[in-house]
Amino acid sequence: MCIETATGGGTDIMRTRILIVDDEPAIVDTIQYALETDGFETVCLFSGESLMDVIAQQRIDLVVLDIGLPDISGLELCKEIRKTRDVPVIFLTARTDEIDRVVGLEIGADDYITKPFSPRELAARVKAVLRRTNSNYNKTSFTEAFRVNESKKQITYYGEALDLSRYEYEILKTFIRRPGHVFSRDHLMDLVWEQPDTSLDRTVDAHIKNIRAKLKAVKPELEAIVTHRGMGYSLRDDL
Numbered sequence: 126m127c128i129e130t131a132t133g134g135g136t137d138i139m140r141t142r143i144l145i146v147d148d149e150p151a152i153v154d155t156i157q158y159a160l161e162t163d164g165f166e167t168v169c170l171f172s173g174e175s176l177m178d179v180i181a182q183q184r185i186d187l188v189v190l191d192i193g194l195p196d197i198s199g200l201e202l203c204k205e206i207r208k209t210r211d212v213p214v215i216f217l218t219a220r221t222d223e224i225d226r227v228v229g230l231e232i233g234a235d236d237y238i239t240k241p242f243s244p245r246e247l248a249a250r251v252k253a254v255l256r257r258t259n260s261n262y263n264k265t266s267f268t269e270a271f272r273v274n275e276s277k278k279q280i281t282y283y284g285e286a287l288d289l290s291r292y293e294y295e296i297l298k299t300f301i302r303r304p305g306h307v308f309s310r311d312h313l314m315d316l317v318w319e320q321p322d323t324s325l326d327r328t329v330d331a332h333i334k335n336i337r338a339k340l341k342a343v344k345p346e347l348e349a350i351v352t353h354r355g356m357g358y359s360l361r362d363d364l
Contacts, residue, residue, distance in 0.1 A: 140272070142166040142184055143251065146176055146199070147191040147217060152240070156189060159244035160251065164270055164283060173197040177205060185212055187251060190234075192218040200232060207233040213258045215250060217242075270349070270364035271301045285343045292317055293336050296329075297360075300350070305362035307353050333358055 143165050147153050150171065157167045168183065170176060173194045179185065188206065192199035203214050213235040220239065235254045238247055272281045280287050280297055289297065295317040299308065308316075310329045333350060340349045351359050 140164060140166045141186045141255065142168060144168045144170065144176070144179060144185045144188045146170045146173060146188065146194065146202075148172060148193075148195050149191075152191075152217075155244050156247060159248045162283070163248050163252075165251070173199065173202045176202055180206065180210055180212065187213045187215065187255060189215050189217060189247070189251070192216050192220070203233055211258075213254045215247075215254060271297075273298055273301060282340055282343045282349075287339050287343075289336070289339065290332075292332050293339075296332055297336055300358075300360035304360045304364075307357050307359045309357035312357065 141164075143160050145153055145156050145160075145167055147156070148171050153169050153171065157169060160167050168179060168185065170179065174196055176188075176190075180188075190199045190202060194202070199216060199218075203216070206212060206214060214233065215236045215238065216234045218237070218239055235258060236250050238250060270283055274280075278291075278294055280289060280294060280301070287297075296313060299313065299316055313329050337348075337350055340347070347361075347364070349361055349364060351361055353359060
């Protein structure tokens, strides 16, 4: 198993937890790496024997389930899951027969992907299923990218600790609490600065520029902070 949760302080952020069930270690490692790179927590099983115990004992947000397990069919496991849980299930299989696919979906699977597959495609399918099945996912999906540790005054971005100044930390934490919300410069100064009247609009702009540069150093392809001309800034809510 591979679980990591931010601890310390008063506002720990819980990430979405995915249960991976496959008897091939190389496939499990590939899926685990792809999902953890995207900020998910993972729990890994190599057989179906203890799956129901894990689901009963832990918070599991989605199951990636191999149909061809050595001890029990993934189809049967999905039926067992559906008797007590509404957790989403994505099937993995080496079979390409359309009948198998239809049967898998009819017994309660939420999606179906055949081997070999692209890890990035699987990660995208996971996100799509979570958006479709979990009304709270869109509100909290930003935590895949960010983790806040209040006691250490530290923020990590896709697993990388950011070297932030005091005001950069407070601004970014403010964004993380309300992804998608547009904050004006004046509002940010009121929220972050102890004496906002002594600060200037361009001070906020300078801190935003620094934060953007530090985020880009981790994920150059992403523009996490959006500028709304004449209104202010927001954090993307689809990270």
